[in-house]
Amino acid sequence: MPTSAGPAPLPVLGNLLDFGRDPLGFLERVTREYGCGVKVRVEAERDTYIVTDPAQVEAVLLNTGRAFQKGYQRHPLMRLVLGNGLVTSEGDFWLRQRRLAQPAFHRARIASYGESMVRFADRMARGWRDGQELNLSEAVMHLTMEIITQTVFDVDLHGDPRAQHVGRAVNTLLDAYGHQMTSAVRALMERLPVHLPVPGEGRLRRAVQELDALILALVAERRAEGRDHGDLLSMFLDARDEDGTGMTDAQLRDELVTLFLAGHETTANALTWTFFLLSQHPEVEAKLHAELRAVLRGRLPTPQDLAHLTYTGQVVKEVLRLYPPVWWLSREPQAxxxxxxxxxxxxxxxxxxxxxxxxxxxxxxDPLAFRPERWTPAFEAGLPRYAYFPFGGGPRLCIGNAFALMEATLVLATVAGRFRIAVPEPSRVVPDPSLTLRPKGGLRVRLHARKETS
Incomplete structure (x- = not known):
């Protein structure tokens, strides 16, 4: 039976140095040179085989939970931060949690959150000024934090001190978690025969403890109140399994933290890349704005407009193709x-x-070209099913994919209708494959108000 080929690993270090210097370039190079099934060594105790054939990707993702597991529970940092939530759990426990959480993401329920998405995006844009320069990454990260806090807890970051504490704790956690997960120093120290404290790990643990305390206090308050706020927490509290049992506080904590991390940074990065690409392709930006003028006629968008914002949706799809927020995922074969x-x-x-x-x-x-027009129904029909999967696939398809697509499209329509966004130094914008795919150092932009908006 043939064995997989791959780049020669170094003693102890494997391929970690090459991967750590440029993860995206490394993946492109080894898959181009060795093809589907290339073997690399980036973890301390096991090999990694990279699969690039859509049929094989489909086999892996569709059989997750049977022939394959996620295996994320083996990672101590993921256990610490995400606990046993929908991203990390396995087997019957995951299936029960998915069943309990699914009603919160019903299409009608998600559409009800659209008003909040537009309201917060409009508030952000109204605070901007013509000619202003800002870090767009930070601005949209704060926006998506406002949206997820409102939809999860029914509190506004602008007016509720508890929400502000949650926001700060989540930001600290994201920063510390991202640093630890992508730290070459940590990866090297894990290869040592003795355990040593990793720089920065204490900060991450303190951030987890702070966020846990805040979330559990909100859960206790909501349980005592017993009122439906129309938010995701209310849905989770009301959810019951077939035997009548609901989620424990520990399960609620894990699912709420997972929602914050998965539903906050990923959408923010997708929106940041969207405005960057539009700034570099004025013909696409002009076509997008023409559609917004024709459909919206100067008003704010609503979820009901999504069916008519065809080109806007194509722009979002093309951004997710070129800059998928989740740039890497993995599974573990059971046999x-x-x-x-x-x-x-x-x-x-x-x-x-x-x-x-x-x-x-x-x-x-022309795969590197930003071409939203490619996303015609005929093109999609001819595309192998797993040649495009920005939200994963199979039974572990991201439960919030419809929420994320609606949020990205509505925010794009709201902001692009008011401002054209220019990037003064586009050559400095490079992807940073951290937990999600973000522009390294953020995205500095200059705002240009549209004349027809107030």
């Missing part, structure tokens, strides 16, 4: 798995990169 003609052993990591697959020329003509 030896034959991938084409390569035998992949049980217990290794099977890695899948939307970044790599979304840029394959065989699926996307």
């Amino acid at each position: 030896d798995w034959l991938c084409d003609d390569v035998l992949i052993p049980a217990g290794v990591e099977v890695g899948i990169s939307p970044w790599v697959m979304h840029r394959e020329a065989q699926f996307y003509p």
Whole structure:
């Protein structure tokens, strides 16, 4: 049986140095040179096999929970931060949690959050001024934090001190978690024969403790109150399994933290990349604005407008193709798995990169071009099912995918209707593959108010 080829690993370090210097470039290079099933060594104790064939990606994602597991519980940082929430849990426990959480993401329920999304985006844009320079990454990160705080807890970051504390705690946690998860120093120290404290880990643990205390206090208050606020927390508190049991406080904590991390930074980064790409492609920006004028006629968008904002939706799809917020995901085979003609052993990591697959020329003509027009119904019908998967797939498809798409589209329509956004130094904008795919150092922009808006 053929074995997989790959770049030669260094003693002890494996391929960590090459991967750490440029993760995205490394993935592109090794998959181009060695093809589907390339073997690399980036973890201390197991090999990683990178799969790039859509049919094999489909086999992995569709069989997650049976032939494959996520395996995220083996990672101490993910256990610390995310606990046993929907992203990290497995088996029957995950299935029960998914069943309990699913009603909160029903289409009608999600549409009811659209008003808050537009209201907060409009408030942000009204605070901007013509000619102003700002870090757009920070601005939209704060916006998506406002939206997720409102939709989860029914509190406004502007007016509720508790929400402000939650916001600060989440930001501290995100920063510390991202640093630890992508730290080359941590990866090297994990290879040492003795355990040493990792720089920055104490800060992460303190941030987790602070956020836990805030969330559990809000949960206790809401349980005592017993009133439906129309938010996700109310839905989670009311959810009951077939035997009548609901979520414990620990389960609520894990799901709420997961929602904050998955529903906050990912959408913010997608929006940041959207405005960057529009700034570099004035013809796309002009076509987008023409659609907004024709459909909205100067008013704010609503969820009911989404069906008519065709080109706006194509822009969002194309951004998620070129800059997928989740640029890497992995699974663990429970038994030896034959991938084409390569035998992949049980217990290794099977890695899948939307970044790599979304840029394959065989699926996307001129793959590096920002071309929203490519997303016609005919094009999508001819695309292999798992050549495009910004939200994962199979039974572990992101539960908030419809929420994220609606949020990105409504915020884009709201902000682009008021401002044209220019990037003074586009050559300095490079992707930083941290927990999610963000512009390194943020995105400095200059705002240009549209003449027809007040």
